[in-house]
Amino acid sequence: MAILLSEVVREKTTKKRTFLGLLLTALLFLCGAAFYLLIFVRYPYAFFSRSIVMGLTISTLLLTLLFLCGLLAIVLSILRKRTFPPLRWIMGKTLLFLYPIVLLIGRLTHITQEKIQRSFIEVNNQLVRSRGVKVKSGELLLLLPHCLQNDSCSYKITHNIDNCRRCGRCQIAQILELSSARGVPTVVVTGGTLARRAVKNYSPRTVVAVACERDLSSGVLDSFPLPVFGVLNERPEGPCHNTRVDLRALQEALDLLLV
Ligand code: SF4
Numbered sequence: 001m002a003i004l005l006s007e008v009v010r011e012k013t014t015k016k017r018t019f020l021g022l023l024l025t026a027l028l029f030l031c032g033a034a035f036y037l038l039i040f041v042r043y044p045y046a047f048f049s050r051s052i053v054m055g056l057t058i059s060t061l062l063l064t065l066l067f068l069c070g071l072l073a074i075v076l077s078i079l080r081k082r083t084f085p086p087l088r089w090i091m092g093k094t095l096l097f098l099y100p101i102v103l104l105i106g107r108l109t110h111i112t113q114e115k116i117q118r119s120f121i122e123v124n125n126q127l128v129r130s131r132g133v134k135v136k137s138g139e140l141l142l143l144l145p146h147c148l149q150n151d152s153c154s155y156k157i158t159h160n161i162d163n164c165r166r167c168g169r170c171q172i173a174q175i176l177e178l179s180s181a182r183g184v185p186t187v188v189v190t191g192g193t194l195a196r197r198a199v200k201n202y203s204p205r206t207v208v209a210v211a212c213e214r215d216l217s218s219g220v221l222d223s224f225p226l227p228v229f230g231v232l233n234e235r236p237e238g239p240c241h242n243t244r245v246d247l248r249a250l251q252e253a254l255d256l257l258l259v
Contacts, residue, residue, distance in 0.1 A: 016078065016126065018111065019102065019119035023071055023094075026101040027064060034060040063097075070094025074123065077130045091127065092224045095120075099221060117213035121230040124220050128227045133206050134259045137183035141204035142254070143219075145211050145233065146190045147243045148172055157188050171244055178251055182258060184208075195219060199226065208253045210245050229253045 037057040071094060073087040083091070099120070106116045146158055150170035155163045157172060166173035172188075179186040187198040192215065199207065207228045209219055216230040231253050234244040 015119045015122040022102040026098045030064045067094045078126045114213045117217040128229045135205045139205040141202045141207045142186040143209040144188045147240045
């Protein structure tokens with residue numbers, strides 16, 4: 001049992017390390033760009049005027065410094081399991097700005113997007129945990145993807161999840177039991193646009209979202225600074241089709257955020 005637990009802990013650490021390592025690489029890349037510009041500004045036949053290049057160099061160096069502080073704040077928050085409110089903005093901006101560079105470096109180094117996105121979700125969830133967010137049930141929103149519904153079910157649950165007859169052919173029935181027992185508003189969405197609309201309509205203080213790696217990571221970044229706890233779906237029949245979710249993980253996510 002102890003061996004199994006240590007394996008789980010190691011696996012989670014490795015997952016976070018992938019994204020954090022790539023974040024650091026992105027910072028070094030920015031640093032390299034700043035030094036390249038510094039060399040370029042000394043070149044006597046530079047096409048651009050020296051002041052423009054100097055401005056660019058200083059901006060890149062300042063951004064690098066800012067994101068370095070953001071990365072340190074992220075690592076410290078994960079290690080100490082608490083965040084400092086004044087540093088949240090800088091952590092969010094670091095993730096938002098460096099995320100595309102991280103994906104690009106991942107592509108160049110043959111690390112799959114899915115692995116990076118999983119690692120990002122793990123980092124994000126740890127940051128949400130370390131914020132110690134606790135809300136009443138009405139201030140939490142549970143967002144579910146449409147692909148959790150059995151594909152032969154004819155009930156339209158995207159308009160109103162209560163249209164589900166709880167027949168048990170898919171997990172929507174069990175998820176409804178979990179969320180209604182806690183009084184958490186629950187919405188099934190077919191994509192990012194509807195998810196954003198649901199967040200706008202309900203104005204929650206925090207969100208638990210179930211989705212695949214790609215949708216979760218873009219949803220987390222789109223919703224910044226709203227804290228979104230991500231629960232990855234399972235795809236035994238392939239993507240976007242009769243997907244499933246670990247109900248225990250979902251229950252833990254809801255209980256983590258509720259007072
Ligand atoms: S549990 Fe609900 S959503 Fe799932 S198949 Fe039955 S009626 Fe449809």
